[in-house]
Amino acid sequence: MTSHPRPDHDDRPTLTVDRYRPGDRDALYDVCLRTGDSGEDASALYADGDLLGHLYLGAYLALEPELARVLRRSDGVAVGYCVATASTRDFERRCEESWWPPLRDRYAPPAAGDESPDARLVRAIHAPSRSGAAWLAQYPAHLHVDLLPEAQGGGSGRRVLEAVLDAVGDTGAPGIHLGVGGRNVRAIGFYEHLGFRTVEHQPWGLTMGMRLPRR
Secondary structure (H helix, E strand, O other): OOOOOOOOOOOOOOEEEEEHHHHHHHHHHHHHHHHOOOEEEOOOOOOOHHHHHHOHOOHHHHHHHHEEEEEOOOOOOEEEEEEEOOOOHHHHHEEEEHHHHHHHHHOOOOOOOOOOOHHHHHHHHOOOOOOOHHHHOOOOEEEEEEEEHHOOOOOOOOOOOHHHHHHHHHOOOOEEEEEEEOHHHHHHHHHHHHHOEEEEEEEEEEEEEEEOOOO
């Protein structure tokens, strides 16, 4: 679900790292959709273009807006973002209390034989994954980053990610984790360069964690 920065040697114009504003929501949902197919545009895959945003982005904007950072062009348009939570377990609890119930009312469970992309996301809304790994005590925070192609390169991805790491570090969280597809060798190397290390192998890739400095 996450698209990743390109190496920092690009001649593209520098983008501005900014705090999230409520007016950014629709643009960020669009970024989420346009990077939702392993970093490629997923617009043609889903009948309901909001589902990816509901599942992977919206709760962070609603529940942890102070930790969200946005990459903006000079005209103010958002072309990338990084969102996070300082406590994964607390975030999951809050989602269960206030984020998922309205979506479950809006999206009925799909028919048993429906294996469409939309149906798979709706099932995840009704039965979201829960974190329980032993390493979560060391890396309780987590983040997601998605960048449109125009936001990849030139160091922009690194800057927006580091801004979020600083914001999460200010909460006192001792560590943070993220997920990355196993075939995305470039992204894995990028995160290793920032200080992330593999904490668990998943069927879809890796969970990587990094300790945060005490403030």
